[in-house]
Amino acid sequence: MRTASAGALRFSGTLEIFPTGKMSSHTAMRISPARLATFRREAVVKVLTYGTFDLLHIGHLNLLERLKALGDELYVAVSTDEFNHQKGKRCVVSFEDRIRLVSALRCVTGVLPENSWDQKPHDIRRLGIDVLGMGGDWVGKFDAMKAHCKVVYLPRTEGISTTFLRETIMERGTSMVALKAAEARVDHN
Amino acid sequence: MRTASAGALRFSGTLEIFPTGKMSSHTAMRISPARLATFRREAVVKVLTYGTFDLLHIGHLNLLERLKALGDELYVAVSTDEFNHQKGKRCVVSFEDRIRLVSALRCVTGVLPENSWDQKPHDIRRLGIDVLGMGGDWVGKFDAMKAHCKVVYLPRTEGISTTFLRETIMERGTSMVALKAAEARVDHN
Numbered sequence: 001m002r003t004a005s006a007g008a009l010r011f012s013g014t015l016e017i018f019p020t021g022k023m024s025s026h027t028a029m030r031i032s033p034a035r036l037a038t039f040r041r042e043a044v045v046k047v048l049t050y051g052t053f054d055l056l057h058i059g060h061l062n063l064l065e066r067l068k069a070l071g072d073e074l075y076v077a078v079s080t081d082e083f084n085h086q087k088g089k090r091c092v093v094s095f096e097d098r099i100r101l102v103s104a105l106r107c108v109t110g111v112l113p114e115n116s117w118d119q120k121p122h123d124i125r126r127l128g129i130d131v132l133g134m135g136g137d138w139v140g141k142f143d144a145m146k147a148h149c150k151v152v153y154l155p156r157t158e159g160i161s162t163t164f165l166r167e168t169i170m171e172r173g174t175s176m177v178a179l180k181a182a183e184a185r186v187d188h189n
Numbered sequence: 190m191r192t193a194s195a196g197a198l199r200f201s202g203t204l205e206i207f208p209t210g211k212m213s214s215h216t217a218m219r220i221s222p223a224r225l226a227t228f229r230r231e232a233v234v235k236v237l238t239y240g241t242f243d244l245l246h247i248g249h250l251n252l253l254e255r256l257k258a259l260g261d262e263l264y265v266a267v268s269t270d271e272f273n274h275q276k277g278k279r280c281v282v283s284f285e286d287r288i289r290l291v292s293a294l295r296c297v298t299g300v301l302p303e304n305s306w307d308q309k310p311h312d313i314r315r316l317g318i319d320v321l322g323m324g325g326d327w328v329g330k331f332d333a334m335k336a337h338c339k340v341v342y343l344p345r346t347e348g349i350s351t352t353f354l355r356e357t358i359m360e361r362g363t364s365m366v367a368l369k370a371a372e373a374r375v376d377h378n
Contacts (some may be wrong), residue, residue, distance in 0.1 A: 049242055055354070056245050058286040061293050081222075092357055097247040106252050106295045160286075165244070166358050173359040 026174050029164050037071055045071030048129040048149075052079045053098050054091040055165050059157040065107050066154050067133040075107040080113050092166070124148045219293050234260030237318040237338075239303050241268045243280040243288045244354050248346040254296050256322040262298040264316055265291050269302050281355070313337045 006098040053060055053076075053097055062162050068074040078099040091098065114122065124132065124145065132145050136155045145151050180182070236259050242249055257263040267288040273280055280287065284302070292300040301312065313321065313334065321334050325344045334340050 024378075056290065057282065058289060060288055065293075092354060092359075093246065096293075100247060101245065101250055104295055105293050107293065116195045155293075165281060166362065168361040169355050170280075172281075173355065 032083065043131045044073060045129045046073045046075065046128055047071040047133050048075045048123060048127065049133050050077045050079070050120070050134070052084065052089065052162070053055040053090060053102050053123075054162045055094050056093075056098075056101050057160055057162065057165060059160040061105070061107075061156060062157045063135055064102075064105060067131075070131050070133060070152065073131070074107055075110045075112065075123075076108050077112050077114040077119075077123065078102055080115055114166050120145055121148050190214050204370065214260065233315055234319045235262045236260040236320045236322050237264045237266065237312060237316065238322050239266045239309070240270070240324070241273065241280060241351070243282050243293050243351045244288075245282075245290050246349055246354060248349040249320075250293075250294070251260075251346045252324055252343060253291075253294060256320075257296040257321050259322060259341065263296055264299045264301065264312075264318070265297050266301045266303040266312060268292055269304055272304050285338065309334055369377060 049064070049067050051060070056074050064074065064076065074119065074138065079087075079089075081095045093101075093146060097115050099113070102108055112127075120132070120142070123129065125148065129149050131149075131150045132142060133154060134142055134154045138154050139153045140150055171179075228351050236256050238253070238256050240249070242265075253263065253265065267284065268276075268282065270284045282290075286301065289296055301316075309321070309331070312318065314337065318338050320339045320341060321331060322341045322343060323331055325342050328342045331340055335364075
């Protein structure tokens with residue numbers, strides 16, 4: 001199931017093509033099925049990634065934009081609340097909202113739910129994925145997928161993460177509570 | 190400075206046009222400058238909004254997508270950290286990150302910084318804005334702008350706000366701290 005994005009090349013059946021890429025109806029050479037398969041693969045490069053994307057931040061965006069730059073189309077599997085529960089994680093933002101926010105990004109072609117650890121080979125085949133791209137915190141973890149497509153790990157943005165955002169909010173909130181308590185004491189005295 | 194988006198109509202100088210909208214080079218009637226001005230205004234409808242967009246959430250996205258649906262192009266002015274400081278607000282996410290996240294949304298045509306309360310008439314004129322759209326929490330506050338363009342207030346999404354996110358994180362964090370303290374006590378006993 002390989003669909004081309006608007007403006008991208010789209011092929012069906014055999015293709016008559018010159019080595020230069022120019023097509024003609026009268027002086028064409030027939031391309032071999034093997035070369036056509038390569039050409040098809042080169043025509044629209046599809047990238048896939050997996051993530052939670054809780055409290056969407058600049059680190060997420062940087063990673064998604066870098067992944068998109070590896071190809072023409074970027075597909076993002078967003079972990080469901082049930083899958084996070086299995087992993088012992090709990091998001092601030094619901095699955096429905098996380099997947100809508102990710103799909104609203106210009107660099108994202110399509111989204112799908114991530115329900116389990118072992119759906120990757122099925123997704124790669126079904127979507128015709130060329131590149132599986134993950135953040136640098138996963139280096140080596142998905143090398144088994146090299147049997148199905150190219151696998152790359154891209155560096156994460158320094159100094160930003162969902163955990164960092166949570167902790168910043170906690171710290172500021174705690175100092176705000178302490179400040180209000182101090183103000184209340186001053187008011188009382 | 191009125192630029193048409195891809196696929197939108199673009200005019201320069203006078204226009205030869207039929208009342209039906211069909212153009213012809215030999216049996217055309219000339220449109221009046223006044224009608225042309227109206228037509229130009231109708232060709233690309235530009236919407237402008239202002240906001241902070243801290244911890245980008247589904248309420249922001251809903252509002253921006255509803256605003257975009259009012260026209261063809263959506264411009265978003267994002268408040269700077271300095272302007273927030275003047276208002277006594279402090280964001281979790283920096284201005285640079287907030288404006289990049291907003292500009293990465295498919296529904297957003299362009300972004301600009303919001304530095305002061307009184308820049309609106311200048312922005313409206315400079316960008317050729319047709320509609321100023323704000324969230325329902327601002328009803329009536331920007332009616333003075335009706336001298337410059339149409340002003341609309343759209344309802345906010347129930348049950349979500351940056352404050353709600355902050356409070357959810359604080360509450361969960363506090364109960365997590367209490368839980369860990371309780372666990373520590375159990376371990377100790």
